[in-house]
Each structure stands twice: as C-alpha cells, then as structure tokens.
Amino acid sequence: MFDHLPTKRRNILRALVAGALTAFVAPFAYAIGKFLSFQGTIGGSNTAKLSAADLTPDSPSKLVEIEGEPVIVVREADNSIRAFTATCTHLGCIVSYRPQMPGFYCKCHGGKYDVNGINVPGTRPPSPLTELVVNEQADDLTVSLTPKAKSLS
Ligand code: FES
Missing domain, CATH: 2.102.10.10 (Rieske [2Fe-2S] iron-sulphur domain)
Incomplete structure (x- = not known):
C-alpha cells in the first residue's frame, strides 16, 4: 500500500494505520469482553x-x-x-x-x-x-x- 514511499515514511504510515485500527477495534473488544463476563455471572457469581x-x-x-x-x-x-x-x-x-x-x-x-x-x-x-x-x-x-x-x- 505504501510501497512507493521511502522506507522511513512507509514505517511511520504503517504504525499510524495500525494505531488507528487498534483504536477502532479496542472498544468493540472491550464490549465483547464485558458481555462475556456478564454471561459468566449468571447462575452464581452474583x-x-x-x-x-x-x-x-x-x-x-x-x-x-x-x-x-x-x-x-x-x-x-x-x-x-x-x-x-x-x-x-x-x-x-x-x-x-x-x-x-x-x-x-x-x-x-x-x-x-x-x-x-x-x-x-x-x-x-x-x-x-x-x-x-x-x-x-x-x-x-x-x-x-x-x-x-x-x-x-
Ligand atoms: S462518606 Fe462521609 S460519613 Fe461516610
């Protein structure tokens, strides 16, 4: 995707894209984790x-x-x-x-x-x-x- 850019810029852009993807995915992962932990409380851990x-x-x-x-x-x-x-x-x-x-x-x-x-x-x-x-x-x-x-x- 960034092959036409110099290596240093390419690495910076890849890091920025990875950071943006992590920031986008993290809230969903957190919500899914909370949902699953709530499911675990049914039937006893409450x-x-x-x-x-x-x-x-x-x-x-x-x-x-x-x-x-x-x-x-x-x-x-x-x-x-x-x-x-x-x-x-x-x-x-x-x-x-x-x-x-x-x-x-x-x-x-x-x-x-x-x-x-x-x-x-x-x-x-x-x-x-x-x-x-x-x-x-x-x-x-x-x-x-x-x-x-x-x-x-
Ligand atoms: S928090 Fe004030 S008396 Fe308990």
Whole structure:
C-alpha cells in the first residue's frame, strides 16, 4: 500500500494505520469482553461464598465484593450472621464493623450506623445501609445483593 514511499515514511504510515485500527477495534473488544463476563455471572457469581468459620470473635466481619458492590458480612454478639451493603450513604466510603459500638463506622466523616444498618442521627449518613440476604448451609454462607425483607415488627 505504501510501497512507493521511502522506507522511513512507509514505517511511520504503517504504525499510524495500525494505531488507528487498534483504536477502532479496542472498544468493540472491550464490549465483547464485558458481555462475556456478564454471561459468566449468571447462575452464581452474583453471590459471594464464604465460611462461617471466617467470622470469629476476634475478627467478626469480612468485606466481600459482589458484582463490584462492597458488602460487609458480620457475626453479631448473639452469633447471628448478617450482611449489609458496605458503601456509606454519605459520600460512598467503605464502612467497617465495630462490635464495641456496636454497629458500623465510616472513618471518612465519622458516620455511624447501628447494628441494623440504620444511620445514627447527628452523623453524616442520610440513609441506612441495606441489609442483604444470607443463606446458611451448615458452615457455608452465600450472600447475594438481594435486599432482605424487613420484618413488620
Ligand atoms: S462518606 Fe461516610 S460519613 Fe462521609
């Protein structure tokens, strides 16, 4: 295609054409990759699996990620295991579990939530964390992004 040009110009033009083709193809390759990875999440990887034994009195919480969403799984003082979205509802920092409060704490601006994920009045978070469904099968825990139904009590 560029055979009539001197070698140096020919190489530069070939590099430019290759770069332009790469720039044109890359977004399609990215979109196809995202599509295929989404297909892979159907049927299971939209959950996080962990062991109840991972949640000990010394380390009663664990941060996991489900579809890019940070989720905090906690073993409470009564041994119940619960999961909540871990993104602070103020400005999006990640909360941590503080059994001594007890509840969740956001170190960015001192945001606090109680053990039910309810934002503590007087602190920055404007709304609660969302409690998520945890399925327990013996020692195996499966957490999904499905919000837990609220009890009517
Ligand atoms: S981001 Fe959590 S309190 Fe501000």
